[in-house]
Amino acid sequence: MSLDYSTFDLGDLVLQGGATLRDAKLAYKTFGTLNAAKDNVILYPTWYSGQHYENEWLVGEGMALDPAKYFIIIPNMLGNGLSSSPSNMPEPYNGPRFPKVTAYDNVKAQHKLVTEQFGIEHIRLVTGWSMGALQTFQWGAQYPDMMDLIAPFCGSAKCSRHNFVFLEGVKAALTADAAWNEGWYTAKPARGLRAAARVYAGWGFSQTFYRQKLDIEALGYSSLEDFLVAFWEGFFLPKDANNLLTMLWTWQNGDISANELYKGDFKAALGAIKAKALVMPGQTDLYFPPEDSEFEVANMPNATLLPMPSVWGHFAGGPGTNPEDVKWLDAQLKELLAS
Amino acid sequence: MSLDYSTFDLGDLVLQGGATLRDAKLAYKTFGTLNAAKDNVILYPTWYSGQHYENEWLVGEGMALDPAKYFIIIPNMLGNGLSSSPSNMPEPYNGPRFPKVTAYDNVKAQHKLVTEQFGIEHIRLVTGWSMGALQTFQWGAQYPDMMDLIAPFCGSAKCSRHNFVFLEGVKAALTADAAWNEGWYTAKPARGLRAAARVYAGWGFSQTFYRQKLDIEALGYSSLEDFLVAFWEGFFLPKDANNLLTMLWTWQNGDISANELYKGDFKAALGAIKAKALVMPGQTDLYFPPEDSEFEVANMPNATLLPMPSVWGHFAGGPGTNPEDVKWLDAQLKELLAS
Numbered sequence: 001m002s003l004d005y006s007t008f009d010l011g012d013l014v015l016q017g018g019a020t021l022r023d024a025k026l027a028y029k030t031f032g033t034l035n036a037a038k039d040n041v042i043l044y045p046t047w048y049s050g051q052h053y054e055n056e057w058l059v060g061e062g063m064a065l066d067p068a069k070y071f072i073i074i075p076n077m078l079g080n081g082l083s084s085s086p087s088n089m090p091e092p093y094n095g096p097r098f099p100k101v102t103a104y105d106n107v108k109a110q111h112k113l114v115t116e117q118f119g120i121e122h123i124r125l126v127t128g129w130s131m132g133a134l135q136t137f138q139w140g141a142q143y144p145d146m147m148d149l150i151a152p153f154c155g156s157a158k159c160s161r162h163n164f165v166f167l168e169g170v171k172a173a174l175t176a177d178a179a180w181n182e183g184w185y186t187a188k189p190a191r192g193l194r195a196a197a198r199v200y201a202g203w204g205f206s207q208t209f210y211r212q213k214l215d216i217e218a219l220g221y222s223s224l225e226d227f228l229v230a231f232w233e234g235f236f237l238p239k240d241a242n243n244l245l246t247m248l249w250t251w252q253n254g255d256i257s258a259n260e261l262y263k264g265d266f267k268a269a270l271g272a273i274k275a276k277a278l279v280m281p282g283q284t285d286l287y288f289p290p291e292d293s294e295f296e297v298a299n300m301p302n303a304t305l306l307p308m309p310s311v312w313g314h315f316a317g318g319p320g321t322n323p324e325d326v327k328w329l330d331a332q333l334k335e336l337l338a339s
Numbered sequence: 340m341s342l343d344y345s346t347f348d349l350g351d352l353v354l355q356g357g358a359t360l361r362d363a364k365l366a367y368k369t370f371g372t373l374n375a376a377k378d379n380v381i382l383y384p385t386w387y388s389g390q391h392y393e394n395e396w397l398v399g400e401g402m403a404l405d406p407a408k409y410f411i412i413i414p415n416m417l418g419n420g421l422s423s424s425p426s427n428m429p430e431p432y433n434g435p436r437f438p439k440v441t442a443y444d445n446v447k448a449q450h451k452l453v454t455e456q457f458g459i460e461h462i463r464l465v466t467g468w469s470m471g472a473l474q475t476f477q478w479g480a481q482y483p484d485m486m487d488l489i490a491p492f493c494g495s496a497k498c499s500r501h502n503f504v505f506l507e508g509v510k511a512a513l514t515a516d517a518a519w520n521e522g523w524y525t526a527k528p529a530r531g532l533r534a535a536a537r538v539y540a541g542w543g544f545s546q547t548f549y550r551q552k553l554d555i556e557a558l559g560y561s562s563l564e565d566f567l568v569a570f571w572e573g574f575f576l577p578k579d580a581n582n583l584l585t586m587l588w589t590w591q592n593g594d595i596s597a598n599e600l601y602k603g604d605f606k607a608a609l610g611a612i613k614a615k616a617l618v619m620p621g622q623t624d625l626y627f628p629p630e631d632s633e634f635e636v637a638n639m640p641n642a643t644l645l646p647m648p649s650v651w652g653h654f655a656g657g658p659g660t661n662p663e664d665v666k667w668l669d670a671q672l673k674e675l676l677a678s
Contacts, residue, residue, distance in 0.1 A: 161563055162541065162549035168567060169538035173512035176534035195515035199508035199538050202501065207628045210501035224500055228507060286625065289546045 005029040005052055005082065008113045013084075016259065019099030021089070026109050027082035028052065028075045031059050032067030038120050042072045043147075045110065045128045045135035048247050049239050050319060051082050055132070057320025064333030070124070075110045077131065079246035083109075086183075086242035095242050096183025101250050103131075103138040104259045110135070111143060123147040125337060126275075129318035130155045130288075131247070134254045137296075140273035141256040149336055150273070153280040153308065153329065154317030156292050158255040158266055163287045166203055167252050173199045174241060183242050190237060196244070197236035201228055206284035206313035214312070218322065270299040277303035278336045280329070282316040306332060344368040344391055344421065347452045352423075355598065358438030360428070365448050366421035367391065367414045370398050371406030377459050381411045382486075384449065384467045384474035387586050388578055389658060390421050394471070396659025403672035409463070414449045416470065418585035422448075425522075425581035434581050435522025440589050442470075442477040443598045449474075450482060462486040464676060465614075468657035469494045469627075470586070473593045476635075479612035480595040489612070490675055492619040492647065492668065493656030495631050497594040497605055502626045505542055506591050512538045513580060522581050529576060535583070536575035540567055545623035545652035553651070557661065609638040616642035617675045619668070621655040645671060 010024035029052040034041065042065055046055055052074040059065045065072050076083040078101045086098035093099065114120045126139045126147050133155020140150045141157070156163070177192025179185055209215070215227035236244075256262070257269035277300055281293040290307045297305040308325065310316035316325045349363035368391040373380065381404055385394055391413040398404045404411050415422040417440045425437035432438065453459045465478045465486050472494020479489045480496070495502070516531025518524055548554070554566035575583075595601070596608035616639055620632040629646045636644040647664065649655035655664045 160546065160550060161552065162544075162546040164563070165537075165549060165567070166541040169508065169512065169534075169541050172534035172537035173508065173515055176512055176515040176530045178517040178530075191515045191517075195508075195511035195534075198504075198511035202505040202508050202542075205501075207499065207501040207625075207630065210504060211499060211630070213500065224503070228504070286546075291546065291550070 005076075008117050010084075010109050010112060013105070013109055015099055015105045016102045017100045019093070021078075021084050021093065021099065024078075024084045024109070026075055026078075026084075026113050028073055028113060030074075031065075031072040032070050034071040034118060034120070038118070039122055039124065040070050041114070041120050041123045042070045043110065043114065043123050043126045043139070044072060044074050045106070045126075045132045046074065046077045046080060047128065047130040047132045047318060048251060049080060049244060050132075051080055052076050054319045057318070057326060058330065064330050064337055073114065075113060077135070077247060077250070078106050078109065079243050079250065081240060081243050085240070086246055087240040098242060098246055100253070101246060102258065103134050103250060103254050103256070104142065106135055106250070107138045107142050110139075121146070125149040125151060125333075127151040127153070127333065128155070129153055130314065131251055131254070134251070137273070138256050140275050140277065141269040142259070142261065144272050144274045147275050149278070149339075150275045151278045151280065151333060151336055154282045154285050154288050154314055156254070156288050157270060157296050158257070159252050160292050164252050166287050167248055169199050170196050171245065171248055174244065180241055183245070185241065188237070189241050193236045193239070193241060194233045197232040198228060200236070201232045203286050204232075204314050206286060206311050208284060208311040209313055212311065267299050270296055271301060273300050273303070275302070276336075276339070278306060278332060279303055280306050280308050280317070280332065282312070282314055283307040283309055284311050285314045285316065287314060344415075347456050349423075349448050349451055352444070352448055354438055354444045355441045356439045358432070360417075360423050360432065360438065363417075363423045363448070365414055365417075365423075365452050367412055367452060369413075370404075370411040371409050373410040373457060373459070377457070378461055378463065379409050380453070380459050380462045381409045382449065382453065382462050382465045382478070383411060383413050384445070384465075384471045385413065385416045385419060386467065386469040386471045386657060387590060388419060388583060389471075390419055391415050393658045396657070396665060397669065403669050403676055412453065414452060416474070416586060416589070417445050417448065418582050418589065420579060420582050424579070425585055426579040437581060437585055439592070440585060441597065442473050442589060442593050442595070443481060445474055445589070446477045446481050449478075460485070464488040464490060464672075466490040466492070466672065467494070468492055469653065470590055470593070473590070476612070477595050479614050479616065480608040481598070481600065483611050483613040486614045488617070488675055488678075489614045490617045490619065490672055493621045493624050493627050493653055495593070495627050496609060496635050497596070498591050499631050503591050505626050506587055508538050509535050510584065510587055513583065519580055522584070524580065527576070528580050532575045532578070532580060533572045536571040537567060539575070540571045542625050543571075543653050545625060545650050547623060547650040548652055551650065606638050609635055610640060612639050612642070614641070615675075615678065617645060617671060618642055619645050619647050619656070619671065621651070621653055622646040622648055623650050624653045624655065626653060
């Protein structure tokens with residue numbers, strides 16, 4: 001079997017929290033060709049539980065992220081099951097012993113990939129959906145001189161308190177299943193995964209999405225219950241519970257200022273982002289509401305706020321769920337890249 | 340010990356679903372005195388898991404619901420632990436065998452109390468928060484000639500699909516706990532109750548409430564985690580799991596047209612409400628968004644829509660959580676009663 005992605009050896013990755021991920025791996029996929037000047041790079045990190053192939057809907061000929069023009073790198077987030085994760089880490093840091101990983105750690109690892117593997121010193125654009133947006137903001141603050149543009153969509157530079165609480169619900173549902181066994185499960189904690197999926201279902205799409213029955217009318221499910229089982233439970237069941245909890249922690253502790261550079265001064269971290277930024281929250285996103293993006297944009301020197309005009313809630317931004325939203329997003333990215 | 344409420348013997352209550360609640364009980368509390376003309380009656384049903392004493396914040400001297408002027412009846416919802424419920428029903432209809440109860444069944448029982456116990460033929464106002472609002476709408480459609488006014492707040496006449504999904508998350512979290520044991524628990528399924536509480540926490544208050552740290556600044560909790568444990572888990576832990584699931588089913592299946600009168604024709608049921616109605620959704624309520632109320636009001640012959648201008652989400656409407664919201668609500672009810 002040939003894999004559709006590559007793996008970069010990170011060596012011993014010392015994490016913010018103090019643990020060392022020995023012989024750590026960063027799985028990634030690239031599209032297009034790095035030109036001689038190495039100035040056609042787009043970096044496009046993954047989202048909560050997503051893997052590189054679930055980012056590909058925004059890449060294609062004639063699209064903003066066109067492999068004919070750009071060298072597009074999709075790095076898999078630590079914990080997502082392809083890069084180093086609870087599910088694939090050898091003992092003793094495997095399973096529930098897998099350490100806490102931050103957005104800072106992820107971006108540090110990605111920086112290593114970009115510079116050491118490809119010798120890239122400058123990036124044209126960093127963009128991403130949801131936790132991909134968090135990593136996008138993180139890039140902007142962590143390596144402010146390294147890119148021209150950032151375009152985070154349906155995400156934030158710091159996990160809001162409400163977003164934190166929403167995730168507490170997801171986590172509590174998953175871990176209420178005794179089969180989870182504090183992470184030492186021997187078989188899949190299916191009931192907890194299904195419960196987490198049902199909790200997520202109300203948050204992922206907007207009230208209007210459900211009111212308009214777009215689960216049936218647009219996505220083609222046969223009933224609301226079919227949508228909950230086939231789409232939502234089907235989405236969570238194949239995923240490893242410890243992986244999900246690792247990434248959930250990364251998300252809940254997302255904060256581009258939580259590092260030595262900014263020492264928790266969120267405004268300073270936002271203010272340090274030099275890239276021209278196009279910040280696109282979803283107009284009806286229930287856990288990344290536009291109000292949080294307004295604060296971010298107001299504190300960034302070169303940022304524009306452009307809410308996504310969609311009733312698809314958080315899923316307006318991915319993963320290619322609604323063709324109309326993809327079209328809109330692609331058009332904005334084209335305009336940004338042309339600027 | 341003397342109880343602060345009375346109990347009405349409903350006798351054998353035949354439910355919509357076909358079961359008979361034999362020797363059923365309706366617990367209620369009254370305030371004020373029924374006048375000779377019996378025309379000073381206000382009916383004020385309870386909300387999800389709430390008991391009569393948790394409705395009292397809207398009753399008081401000088402308030403709209405003034406016991407000096409009105410005879411106020413607070414009937415406890417079936418399943419809430421005081422009226423007939425899984426937790427207090429004798430065998431064989433106890434625990435998880437407690438039958439499905441609808442809003443129609445509840446209102447039918449309350450009608451029996453009002454007419455048979457007190458000989459009341461006309462009600463001045465029916466009002467309620469949340470599931471109390473559902474029962475308020477239900478009264479308006481089920482006994483359209485019986486009241487002058489209805490004032491449902493932060494609730495709906497029919498459970499929306501999104502609201503249904505939100506409740507699926509609460510239910511899935513509670514029932515993911517193996518200790519729940521399909522309802523045949525011998526000890527409290529504490530982990531599931533705590534998980535349900537955490538799921539609910541993100542829904543109960545708005546993004547803005549959390550952004551403004553009103554859990555700390557207004558409610559006085561010492562941290563977000565303290566709010567999640569002390570307020571939310573503390574709220575759910577004393578409640579019986581089967582009671583919660585019984586009321587959740589009532590909520591999810593709330594629909595004022597789901598009966599012989601209207602045969603599922605929701606517009607017809609709304610159109611049949613003769614009472615002058617003041618419908619007050621919470622402006623930032625995440626599960627009863629104003630849009631659903633707009634549809635209801637547009638299809639009611641004599642209704643006014645007045646969203647509650649509050650960032651307290653669903654809890655703008657109760658249970659007396661924010662004094663400013665109580666003041667606003669009380670003022671609207673005064674104006675309505677004076678009309």
